[in-house]
Amino acid sequence: MNEQRKKPRFPFPRYPRGWFQIAYSDEVESGSVHPLHYFGRDFVLFRTESGELSLLDAFCPHLGAHLGYGGHVEGESIRCPFHAWEFGGDGRCTKVPYARRIPNKSSIKTHHVREINGLIMMWFDIDGAEPSFEIPEIPETNLEEWTPFAKRRWKIRTHNQEMAENVVDIAHFRYVHGMKIVPQPHLIEPNYPVLKMETKTIMETPAGDVEGILSVEAHGFGFSTSRFTGLVRTTVIASVTPIDDEYVDVRFSFTVHKGQGDSIARGIGKAFTAEIARQLEEDKPIWEHKTYFEKPMLCDGDGPVGAFRRWCRNFYPEWYIEQAAREYREAHGTIA
Structure with missing residues:
Protein backbone atom coordinates (compact mmCIF):
# COMPACT_ATOMS: atom_id res chain seq x y z
CA MET A 1 0.00 0.00 0.00
CA ASN A 2 2.80 2.43 0.89
CA GLU A 3 4.59 1.67 -2.37
CA GLN A 4 1.41 2.44 -4.31
CA ARG A 5 1.02 5.80 -2.57
CA LYS A 6 4.55 6.77 -3.56
CA LYS A 7 3.77 6.36 -7.26
CA PRO A 8 3.07 9.67 -9.01
CA ARG A 9 -0.63 10.06 -9.84
CA PHE A 10 -0.06 12.34 -12.81
CA PRO A 11 2.31 12.32 -15.81
CA PHE A 12 2.96 16.05 -15.42
CA PRO A 13 4.94 17.95 -12.75
CA ARG A 14 3.58 18.37 -9.25
CA TYR A 15 4.37 22.04 -8.67
CA PRO A 16 3.50 24.64 -11.33
CA ARG A 17 5.03 28.08 -11.58
CA GLY A 18 2.95 31.00 -10.35
CA TRP A 19 1.42 32.98 -7.49
CA PHE A 20 -0.32 31.04 -4.73
CA GLN A 21 -2.30 32.12 -1.68
CA ILE A 22 -0.75 31.28 1.69
CA ALA A 23 -2.98 33.39 3.99
CA TYR A 24 -5.45 36.25 4.19
CA SER A 25 -4.08 39.67 5.10
CA ASP A 26 -6.34 39.96 8.14
CA GLU A 27 -4.91 36.70 9.54
CA VAL A 28 -1.37 38.12 9.86
CA GLU A 29 -1.15 40.93 12.39
CA SER A 30 1.93 43.06 13.08
CA GLY A 31 4.36 41.12 15.24
CA SER A 32 2.83 37.73 14.41
CA VAL A 33 4.67 34.60 13.23
CA HIS A 34 3.09 31.79 11.18
CA PRO A 35 4.60 28.39 10.29
CA LEU A 36 3.53 27.20 6.83
CA HIS A 37 3.96 24.05 4.78
CA TYR A 38 3.49 24.27 1.02
CA PHE A 39 5.18 22.72 -2.03
CA GLY A 40 6.51 19.98 0.23
CA ARG A 41 8.60 22.58 2.10
CA ASP A 42 8.50 24.49 5.38
CA PHE A 43 8.28 28.28 5.53
CA VAL A 44 7.80 30.97 8.14
CA LEU A 45 5.63 34.00 7.45
CA PHE A 46 5.89 37.04 9.71
CA ARG A 47 4.90 40.68 9.85
CA THR A 48 7.32 43.11 11.45
CA GLU A 49 6.28 45.74 13.97
CA SER A 50 6.18 48.34 11.18
CA GLY A 51 3.84 46.11 9.17
CA GLU A 52 6.27 44.70 6.60
CA LEU A 53 5.54 41.14 5.48
CA SER A 54 8.27 38.54 4.92
CA LEU A 55 8.40 34.87 3.94
CA LEU A 56 11.53 32.84 4.67
CA ASP A 57 12.58 29.22 4.61
CA ALA A 58 11.66 27.92 8.04
CA PHE A 59 14.93 26.65 9.51
CA CYS A 60 17.63 28.65 11.26
CA PRO A 61 21.03 28.07 9.56
CA HIS A 62 22.67 27.80 12.99
CA LEU A 63 21.36 24.49 14.38
CA GLY A 64 18.14 24.02 12.46
CA ALA A 65 15.38 25.30 14.73
CA HIS A 66 12.05 26.01 13.03
CA LEU A 67 11.49 29.77 13.32
CA GLY A 68 7.73 29.33 13.13
CA TYR A 69 7.50 27.42 16.42
CA GLY A 70 8.56 29.63 19.30
CA GLY A 71 10.18 32.31 17.15
CA HIS A 72 8.95 35.86 17.62
CA VAL A 73 9.27 39.29 16.06
CA GLU A 74 11.76 41.79 17.47
CA GLY A 75 11.27 45.12 15.71
CA GLU A 76 11.97 44.41 12.04
CA SER A 77 13.49 40.95 12.56
CA ILE A 78 12.41 37.47 13.58
CA ARG A 79 14.22 35.88 16.54
CA CYS A 80 15.07 32.18 16.59
CA PRO A 81 13.62 30.36 19.64
CA PHE A 82 16.78 28.26 20.11
CA HIS A 83 19.73 30.68 20.46
CA ALA A 84 18.08 34.08 19.77
CA TRP A 85 19.73 34.70 16.41
CA GLU A 86 17.76 37.39 14.56
CA PHE A 87 17.01 37.63 10.85
CA GLY A 88 15.63 40.55 8.87
CA GLY A 89 12.96 40.38 6.22
CA ASP A 90 15.70 40.09 3.59
CA GLY A 91 16.89 36.86 5.25
CA ARG A 92 20.18 38.26 6.53
CA CYS A 93 21.25 37.61 10.10
CA THR A 94 21.09 40.91 11.98
CA LYS A 95 22.13 39.80 15.46
CA VAL A 96 23.81 36.97 17.38
CA PRO A 97 23.52 38.15 21.01
CA TYR A 98 26.42 36.11 22.43
CA ALA A 99 28.93 36.49 19.56
CA ARG A 100 31.38 39.27 18.69
CA ARG A 101 30.69 38.96 14.98
CA ILE A 102 27.98 37.51 12.76
CA PRO A 103 29.19 34.48 10.76
CA ASN A 104 29.55 34.91 7.01
CA LYS A 105 26.72 33.50 4.89
CA SER A 106 24.42 33.32 7.91
CA SER A 107 21.29 34.07 5.95
CA ILE A 108 18.00 32.35 5.13
CA LYS A 109 16.40 32.07 1.69
CA THR A 110 13.59 34.56 1.13
CA HIS A 111 10.54 34.26 -1.11
CA HIS A 112 8.53 36.85 -3.01
CA VAL A 113 5.23 37.77 -1.36
CA ARG A 114 2.48 40.16 -2.40
CA GLU A 115 -0.51 41.50 -0.48
CA ILE A 116 -3.31 42.11 -2.93
CA ASN A 117 -7.10 41.75 -2.88
CA GLY A 118 -6.99 40.97 0.84
CA LEU A 119 -4.83 37.91 0.14
CA ILE A 120 -1.20 37.08 0.83
CA MET A 121 0.37 35.43 -2.20
CA MET A 122 3.77 33.78 -2.62
CA TRP A 123 5.66 33.19 -5.86
CA PHE A 124 6.86 29.66 -6.57
CA ASP A 125 9.13 28.53 -9.39
CA ILE A 126 10.90 25.17 -9.27
CA ASP A 127 13.97 26.78 -10.86
CA GLY A 128 13.95 29.67 -8.41
CA ALA A 129 13.30 32.20 -11.19
CA GLU A 130 11.95 35.69 -10.53
CA PRO A 131 8.21 36.36 -11.00
CA SER A 132 7.26 36.40 -14.68
CA PHE A 133 3.79 37.87 -14.13
CA GLU A 134 1.72 39.59 -11.45
CA ILE A 135 -1.73 39.07 -9.97
CA PRO A 136 -4.21 41.82 -10.97
CA GLU A 137 -6.07 43.96 -8.49
CA ILE A 138 -9.73 42.98 -8.21
CA PRO A 139 -11.69 46.25 -7.71
CA GLU A 140 -14.57 44.53 -5.89
CA THR A 141 -12.29 43.71 -2.96
CA ASN A 142 -11.73 47.40 -2.16
CA LEU A 143 -15.15 48.94 -2.78
CA CYS A 312 -0.96 24.30 -18.94
CA ARG A 313 2.49 23.44 -20.33
CA ASN A 314 3.51 27.10 -19.98
CA PHE A 315 3.76 26.70 -16.20
CA TYR A 316 6.41 23.99 -16.11
CA PRO A 317 9.99 24.12 -17.45
CA GLU A 318 10.64 21.54 -20.16
CA TRP A 319 13.09 19.52 -18.05
CA TYR A 320 10.44 19.25 -15.31
CA ILE A 321 7.83 17.99 -17.81
CA GLU A 322 10.25 15.35 -19.11
CA GLN A 323 11.26 14.27 -15.59
CA ALA A 324 7.64 13.88 -14.48
CA ALA A 325 6.75 11.83 -17.57
CA ARG A 326 9.78 9.59 -17.06
CA GLU A 327 8.98 8.99 -13.38
CA TYR A 328 5.37 8.20 -14.27
CA ARG A 329 6.47 5.66 -16.91
CA GLU A 330 8.88 4.01 -14.50
CA ALA A 331 6.17 3.71 -11.85
CA HIS A 332 3.24 2.69 -14.06
CA GLY A 333 4.87 1.26 -17.16
CA THR A 334 3.22 3.67 -19.58
CA ILE A 335 1.72 7.12 -20.11
CA ALA A 336 -2.05 6.72 -19.91
Missing part, protein backbone atom coordinates in the same frame (compact mmCIF):
# COMPACT_ATOMS: atom_id res chain seq x y z
CA GLU A 144 -17.83 49.71 -0.19
CA GLU A 145 -20.50 48.59 -2.66
CA TRP A 146 -19.37 44.98 -2.22
CA THR A 147 -19.77 42.75 0.84
CA PRO A 148 -16.79 41.55 2.90
CA PHE A 149 -15.44 38.14 1.93
CA ALA A 150 -17.36 35.02 2.82
CA LYS A 151 -14.65 32.36 3.03
CA ARG A 152 -14.60 28.60 2.52
CA ARG A 153 -11.61 26.27 2.68
CA TRP A 154 -10.86 22.63 1.78
CA LYS A 155 -7.94 20.21 1.75
CA ILE A 156 -8.24 18.02 -1.34
CA ARG A 157 -6.18 15.13 -2.69
CA THR A 158 -5.66 16.33 -6.24
CA HIS A 159 -3.55 18.62 -8.43
CA ASN A 160 -4.02 22.29 -9.39
CA GLN A 161 -4.24 21.35 -13.05
CA GLU A 162 -7.01 18.81 -12.45
CA MET A 163 -9.10 21.35 -10.54
CA ALA A 164 -8.59 24.01 -13.20
CA GLU A 165 -9.58 21.61 -15.99
CA ASN A 166 -12.97 21.26 -14.32
CA VAL A 167 -14.00 24.67 -15.67
CA VAL A 168 -13.69 23.63 -19.33
CA ASP A 169 -15.17 20.16 -18.72
CA ILE A 170 -18.69 21.34 -19.49
CA ALA A 171 -20.46 17.97 -19.70
CA HIS A 172 -19.96 17.18 -16.01
CA PHE A 173 -22.11 20.13 -14.90
CA ARG A 174 -25.28 18.22 -15.77
CA TYR A 175 -24.33 14.81 -14.43
CA VAL A 176 -22.39 15.81 -11.31
CA HIS A 177 -24.12 19.06 -10.34
CA GLY A 178 -27.61 18.44 -11.73
CA MET A 179 -27.77 21.48 -14.01
CA LYS A 180 -30.72 21.31 -16.39
CA ILE A 181 -28.89 23.21 -19.12
CA VAL A 182 -25.18 22.64 -19.67
CA PRO A 183 -23.26 25.89 -20.26
CA GLN A 184 -21.48 26.28 -23.60
CA PRO A 185 -18.23 28.12 -22.87
CA HIS A 186 -16.46 30.50 -25.18
CA LEU A 187 -12.75 30.03 -24.49
CA ILE A 188 -10.88 33.20 -25.35
CA GLU A 189 -7.51 32.21 -26.83
CA PRO A 190 -5.24 31.44 -23.86
CA ASN A 191 -2.18 33.67 -23.61
CA TYR A 192 0.39 33.01 -20.87
CA PRO A 193 -0.27 33.50 -18.03
CA VAL A 194 -3.96 34.31 -18.58
CA LEU A 195 -6.86 32.09 -19.58
CA LYS A 196 -10.30 33.65 -20.07
CA MET A 197 -13.65 31.98 -20.58
CA GLU A 198 -17.23 33.22 -20.82
CA THR A 199 -20.47 31.27 -20.83
CA LYS A 200 -24.18 31.80 -20.37
CA THR A 201 -25.60 30.33 -17.20
CA ILE A 202 -29.05 29.55 -15.88
CA MET A 203 -29.59 29.66 -12.13
CA GLU A 204 -32.61 27.92 -10.67
CA THR A 205 -34.49 30.05 -8.11
CA PRO A 206 -37.90 29.78 -6.36
CA ALA A 207 -39.13 32.45 -8.78
CA GLY A 208 -37.95 30.51 -11.83
CA ASP A 209 -34.81 30.25 -13.91
CA VAL A 210 -32.59 33.33 -14.12
CA GLU A 211 -30.17 33.78 -17.01
CA GLY A 212 -26.75 35.26 -16.45
CA ILE A 213 -23.17 35.39 -17.65
CA LEU A 214 -20.19 33.67 -16.04
CA SER A 215 -16.78 35.19 -16.82
CA VAL A 216 -13.70 33.33 -15.60
CA GLU A 217 -10.17 34.72 -15.67
CA ALA A 218 -7.28 32.57 -14.47
CA HIS A 219 -3.75 33.83 -13.86
CA GLY A 220 -1.86 30.56 -13.67
CA PHE A 221 -3.07 27.61 -11.61
CA GLY A 222 -3.08 29.38 -8.27
CA PHE A 223 -5.48 32.29 -8.74
CA SER A 224 -8.69 32.82 -10.67
CA THR A 225 -11.74 35.07 -10.52
CA SER A 226 -15.26 34.09 -11.52
CA ARG A 227 -17.80 36.86 -12.03
CA PHE A 228 -21.50 36.00 -12.15
CA THR A 229 -24.29 38.28 -13.36
CA GLY A 230 -28.01 37.60 -13.37
CA LEU A 231 -29.78 37.42 -10.02
CA VAL A 232 -27.06 39.52 -8.40
CA ARG A 233 -23.48 40.42 -9.27
CA THR A 234 -21.15 38.02 -7.48
CA THR A 235 -17.37 37.56 -7.63
CA VAL A 236 -15.55 34.46 -6.44
CA ILE A 237 -11.78 34.35 -6.01
CA ALA A 238 -10.48 30.78 -6.11
CA SER A 239 -7.01 30.07 -4.76
CA VAL A 240 -5.42 26.62 -4.98
CA THR A 241 -1.99 26.03 -3.40
CA PRO A 242 -0.06 22.73 -3.45
CA ILE A 243 0.66 21.42 0.04
CA ASP A 244 2.77 18.42 -0.95
CA ASP A 245 2.82 15.63 -3.54
CA GLU A 246 -0.71 14.58 -2.59
CA TYR A 247 -2.83 17.52 -1.43
CA VAL A 248 -3.81 21.08 -2.30
CA ASP A 249 -5.12 23.85 -0.04
CA VAL A 250 -8.26 25.38 -1.58
CA ARG A 251 -9.72 28.75 -0.56
CA PHE A 252 -12.82 30.33 -2.08
CA SER A 253 -13.55 34.00 -1.27
CA PHE A 254 -17.02 35.31 -2.15
CA THR A 255 -18.20 38.92 -2.44
CA VAL A 256 -21.61 40.22 -3.58
CA HIS A 257 -22.67 43.62 -4.91
CA LYS A 258 -24.99 45.49 -2.52
CA GLY A 259 -27.19 46.91 -5.28
CA GLN A 260 -30.35 45.44 -3.72
CA GLY A 261 -29.38 46.49 -0.20
CA ASP A 262 -26.85 45.16 2.25
CA SER A 263 -29.06 42.60 3.98
CA ILE A 264 -30.44 41.23 0.71
CA ALA A 265 -26.93 41.02 -0.77
CA ARG A 266 -25.68 39.13 2.27
CA GLY A 267 -28.60 36.72 2.10
CA ILE A 268 -28.08 36.04 -1.59
CA GLY A 269 -24.35 35.79 -1.03
CA LYS A 270 -24.87 33.21 1.71
CA ALA A 271 -27.08 31.11 -0.56
CA PHE A 272 -24.67 31.46 -3.48
CA THR A 273 -21.71 30.49 -1.29
CA ALA A 274 -23.58 27.39 -0.12
CA GLU A 275 -24.38 26.41 -3.72
CA ILE A 276 -20.78 26.74 -4.95
CA ALA A 277 -19.56 24.85 -1.87
CA ARG A 278 -22.10 22.11 -2.61
CA GLN A 279 -20.76 21.78 -6.15
CA LEU A 280 -17.18 21.55 -4.93
CA GLU A 281 -18.13 18.86 -2.41
CA GLU A 282 -19.67 16.90 -5.30
CA ASP A 283 -16.45 17.22 -7.32
CA LYS A 284 -14.15 16.37 -4.42
CA PRO A 285 -14.54 12.54 -4.31
CA ILE A 286 -14.12 12.38 -8.09
CA TRP A 287 -10.90 14.40 -8.01
CA GLU A 288 -9.53 12.39 -5.11
CA HIS A 289 -10.04 8.98 -6.74
CA LYS A 290 -9.81 9.51 -10.52
CA THR A 291 -6.86 8.77 -12.76
CA TYR A 292 -5.51 11.00 -15.53
CA PHE A 293 -5.42 10.08 -19.22
CA GLU A 294 -2.88 11.94 -21.35
CA LYS A 295 -4.98 11.10 -24.42
CA PRO A 296 -8.60 11.00 -23.20
CA MET A 297 -11.44 9.62 -25.30
CA LEU A 298 -13.16 12.94 -26.03
CA CYS A 299 -16.33 13.54 -28.03
CA ASP A 300 -17.93 16.56 -29.69
CA GLY A 301 -19.95 17.44 -26.58
CA ASP A 302 -16.86 17.92 -24.42
CA GLY A 303 -15.33 21.30 -23.72
CA PRO A 304 -11.99 22.73 -24.97
CA VAL A 305 -9.85 20.30 -22.96
CA GLY A 306 -7.05 20.16 -25.56
CA ALA A 307 -6.60 23.94 -25.68
CA PHE A 308 -6.60 24.06 -21.90
CA ARG A 309 -3.89 21.39 -21.60
CA ARG A 310 -1.68 23.16 -24.13
CA TRP A 311 -1.95 26.32 -22.02
